[in-house]
Amino acid sequence: MRTFPKSRVDALTDGIFAFAMTLLVLELRLPPELPVHDSAALIAQLRALTPQYLAYVISFFVLAAQWRGAIELRRAEETTREALSWWTLYLFFITSVPFSTSVVGRHGDLAPAVWLYAANMIAVATLSLRLRMLEVLPEHRERASAGNLRIWLFIVTALLSIVASLIVPGHAMYAYFLNFLSWPLSRWRRLES
Template sequence: MRPFPKARVDALTDGIFAFAMTLLVVDIRVPDGVDVTSTDALWQALAGLSAQAVAYVISFFVLGAMWRNAVALRHDTDAVAARTLHLWLWFLLFVTMVPFSSALVGRYGQFPPAVWIYAANMIALGALSIPLHRMEVPQDARPQARRGERRMFVFIGSALASVLVSLWAPHYAMYAYLLNVLGRLPAFR
């Protein structure tokens, strides 16, 4: 039998783990039959999802550990430090939570908790991407990385602004993310 290219095996392995880790979040949603007409009702509905959320986080990190072990079986010359790998797994956890937080704010954006959960997801992504940029970017590309970091601070600021807006006018809170246009201004380049 002819040997298979290692890159193809790695790609399939990574793809299956990524797909499984992303699918975990699909079950975490407020059921359609739940009548959410107030902030308190939304909090109650979210509290009802706590067991699913705990199972999701545990399952994500179990799959992450299994993926890490699968990667360890491969002997690559480009190695990633354990600390970097752990940060990447946390980052990817929050990436896979985006469908949940997006659906929540899309359905219940008129209630502040939906905005807060979405903003917390975005803040976690922004905050985790900053040290990842610092660890992963080669020395000669640091100026570009600093621009990316400044944009992440604007991104985090826009998420915080959405939380503040949600305290007075939750249905306008998502417009705070338009502040990310500021990250494209010459001052941030």
């Protein structure tokens, strides 16, 4: 079985995450031709950026959590051709996050924008689970289960955002804030085991 140096996969992964996280913030801008003549007008325009900023915050922390999960438990020095193929697909969806963030930031009051974002997030999370199965060493699998719980909660919140988009699309992105429960749930699960 042919293997590849893990350091090369890690370098590509770090670069893609850094670039994707940086691209997110470029969507946050006031139009240059905007006539702002006083503080009240500027505050009003900044408030109008709230949907884009919300999408940025969610996406930034999603990417940060995915990056942390990608580096957390991997200890092997090499990766297989199969894992490399899965990494490539995973990184494709990571690079798609700025686009889906842009769409939901600008059109989050429309259900299809929420669906696109949720589909991107579900793809990232599902591929993350697959990579954890391939890359986590057997002696770290029990520790990895806490990370898997966080990933499953993330998938559930993406699905909840889809359901919410059918009722109140403009508020569907708030479902992702349920992911803040993942840390106490993981800690509770570790205490139980």
